Amino acid sequence: MRALGPGSVSSFLKIILDVVFFALWIGIGAVCLMMLAAVLFSFNPELIENMSIRTGGGTQIDAGGPVLLGGLAAAGLYLAGVLVIVERLRRIFSTLTAGDPFHPENVRRLRVIGLVLAGLEIGRYVIYGLGAWALPDAAISQPEFSPTAWFSVLVVFVLAEVFREGARLRREAELTI
């Protein structure tokens, strides 16, 4: 089975990424709708006072309007970050499907993916910090340092350099008569 070109593994992965891309847009739309609802309900505080958020650790947090909005905004930002990654991956896989892996644009796309991955990882700590500051009584589980995530970030940056070298060699080959 071929890895590059039309009808290859990369074209199959491109289809999966297309599906994930549109699912993420739906997810972001749903989060935006929930944020809008939270803002509208904030005009009637009794409704929001009755709401509660269950954290991953099983802790129940009474959610006021700002807490709920903050949580939804964090979820929206996370989804937006994943959306940026998936969108760049779609474009990279388009070039792989076209049989042109060392397209010069792929270098920038990989760098963006690396930066967003790092941003998402840092965002995890920031959101924990904000949560701990906003809800001092809630037992929010502390995010652990994830070597895998940072390893992935470094691998993506190294891959970006590999692609940069590939793009340079491609240009050299194009200008070799």
Next chain:
Amino acid sequence: MPIRVNLDRVLLQRRMSLTELADRVGVTIANLSILKTGKARAVRFSTLSALCRELDCQPGDLLIYEPGPDDVGDDDLD
């Protein structure tokens, strides 16, 4: 690039058009234009020998070394 390609002059001396040379050598006109305008990074020996064969000349007739301020090393190509 301090290497200059003298294809224009040799073509004029041989009264041959770029299109005709492209047909004879088996290189596209676009690639020959890249070579003629000095944008090429490298020339294959096979291309050079085909050019010399069709133009009845030596590699030295086609390529000239002109040292100057843009004389860069291979590491500075990018």
